[in-house]
Amino acid sequence: MSSLKFLIACLAAILFTVFVLTLPVEGQVLYGSLVGNITDPSNAAVPGATVRLVNEQTGVS
Numbered sequence: 850m851s852s853l854k855f856l857i858a859c860l861a862a863i864l865f866t867v868f869v870l871t872l873p874v875e876g877q878v879l880y881g882s883l884v885g886n887i888t889d890p891s892n893a894a895v896p897g898a899t900v901r902l903v904n905e906q907t908g909v910s
Contacts, residue, residue: 887898903910 883900883902887895887900889895901910
């Protein structure tokens, strides 16, 4: 009977491990950067141009 309990405990541990390892994980960063050039339709640089980034989910800019 103890070998059956041991087998059940091992199977439960394996199932728990598989479940935990397959959970989605999201990384978070505090800082980011954006690099690029602002150009007009003729591909000339636009001096003094500003860029405003907006999070569409939260509306934060």
